[in-house]
Amino acid sequence: MTLETCLLSAETSVKDNNDMPGHLARRFQQIAVAVFLAEVEDAGFDLTPVQYAALATIKANPGLDQVTLAGLIAYDRTTITGVIDRLVQKGLAERRPSSRDRRARELQITDEGRRTLRKITPAVESAQRIMLRGLSAKEGEELMRLLRKAIAAANELSRAPLRDVQV
Amino acid sequence: MTLETCLLSAETSVKDNNDMPGHLARRFQQIAVAVFLAEVEDAGFDLTPVQYAALATIKANPGLDQVTLAGLIAYDRTTITGVIDRLVQKGLAERRPSSRDRRARELQITDEGRRTLRKITPAVESAQRIMLRGLSAKEGEELMRLLRKAIAAANELSRAPLRDVQV
DNA sequence: TACTGATAGTCAGCATACTGAGCAATATCC
DNA sequence: GGATATTGCTCAGTATGCTGACTATCAGTA
Numbered sequence: 001m002t003l004e005t006c007l008l009s010a011e012t013s014v015k016d017n018n019d020m021p022g023h024l025a026r027r028f029q030q031i032a033v034a035v036f037l038a039e040v041e042d043a044g045f046d047l048t049p050v051q052y053a054a055l056a057t058i059k060a061n062p063g064l065d066q067v068t069l070a071g072l073i074a075y076d077r078t079t080i081t082g083v084i085d086r087l088v089q090k091g092l093a094e095r096r097p098s099s100r101d102r103r104a105r106e107l108q109i110t111d112e113g114r115r116t117l118r119k120i121t122p123a124v125e126s127a128q129r130i131m132l133r134g135l136s137a138k139e140g141e142e143l144m145r146l147l148r149k150a151i152a153a154a155n156e157l158s159r160a161p162l163r164d165v166q167v
Numbered sequence: 168m169t170l171e172t173c174l175l176s177a178e179t180s181v182k183d184n185n186d187m188p189g190h191l192a193r194r195f196q197q198i199a200v201a202v203f204l205a206e207v208e209d210a211g212f213d214l215t216p217v218q219y220a221a222l223a224t225i226k227a228n229p230g231l232d233q234v235t236l237a238g239l240i241a242y243d244r245t246t247i248t249g250v251i252d253r254l255v256q257k258g259l260a261e262r263r264p265s266s267r268d269r270r271a272r273e274l275q276i277t278d279e280g281r282r283t284l285r286k287i288t289p290a291v292e293s294a295q296r297i298m299l300r301g302l303s304a305k306e307g308e309e310l311m312r313l314l315r316k317a318i319a320a321a322n323e324l325s326r327a328p329l330r331d332v333q334v
Numbered sequence: 335t336a337c338t339g340a341t342a343g344t345c346a347g348c349a350t351a352c353t354g355a356g357c358a359a360t361a362t363c364c
Numbered sequence: 365g366g367a368t369a370t371t372g373c374t375c376a377g378t379a380t381g382c383t384g385a386c387t388a389t390c391a392g393t394a
Contacts, residue, residue: 153301
């Protein structure tokens with residue numbers, strides 16, 4: 001930070017960007033997405049972080065409905081519609097009407113989806129390592145612990161909180 | 168995590184979401200944005216985190232061009248266009264052709280923008296506190312230190328890296 | 335059974351973010 | 365000076381994420 005910038009910042013008591021957790025959150029997320037997409041593309045796949053999390057959660061909870069899926073990964077219910085659209089369009093998941101509740105849609109992973117998840121896993125894990133490459137193993141663990149703790153305490157402050165649902 | 172989910176996850180060696188730094192990054196950013204918007208709206212203003220950072224940086228570096236601004240806050244150059252459009256439309260900033268380089272636009276903050284920044288600062292600082300409310304002061308500092316360190320090591324991995332430019 | 339409220343999903347609209355392409359202007363090199 | 369490369373900015377297209385509104389359905393109750 002230049003001297004000039006420092007003085008101007010002090011004048012309005014606006015902190016440097018690097019002292020704002022919100023700015024650091026945005027930047028880290030930006031890098032995380034870029035690294036994920038690059039690793040997954042290198043592995044020959046076309047799947048976003050959001051689509052990956054949704055697909056993995058559908059696989060782990062076959063037959064769940066969209067609202068439950070959204071709660072398990074903290075997506076907004078209006079966002080999950082488009083994400084599932086794209087998973088279905090790629091042939092990785094299926095959406096069919098629920099027999100128990102005619103409002104709901106039951107989600108299933110396809111064989112193609114299962115194959116994709118299996119083959120993509122190394123790239124996903126590699127991405128997680130790369131985005132922490134500046135930290136030691138211990139520091140990486142500590143970063144995740146602090147993020148989990150901060151997130152848990154503020155979970156209800158977003159429109160799409162995490163919900164622990166029994167499927 | 169239920170026993171069933173645990174077993175299914177183990178089967179594919181896919182970790183729990185809470186062990187993925189990428190997922191934690193997304194969630195923390197999601198909360199940070201929600202908290203920021205809520206605090207700013209409570210204070211009677213209509214400004215996003217992205218618009219706030221851009222406006223504060225324009226104020227600290229009067230006359231800078233769009234690419235320089237983007238580099239200072241790590242935005243993509245195609246994103247900054249729309250952000251500035253909205254700041255100009257709200258009367259908080261001005262965009263005029265540069266005299267030195269006819270390709271470039273010089274950015275200035277308006278009096279109204281200065282007034283807004285001044286009045287909005289308490290809400291912004293309050294938001295930063297709220298998003299860390301689950302952490303002690305020491306933990307909050309440590310989280311920011313680790314985020315800064317991880318970000319610095321991966322800065323070049325996104326299309327919109329941070330650039331330290333002398334204006 | 336009729337009414338009321340809640341819930342599942344979708345849609346329109348807006349604001350980030352990015353990819354890739356393109357235009358105009360500047361910089362560089364021969 | 366002129367060809368070439370680079371740079372500043374914009375645009376079209378796609379994918380999150382959200383607000384708010386709407387329909388269809390379900391659940392509880394009078």
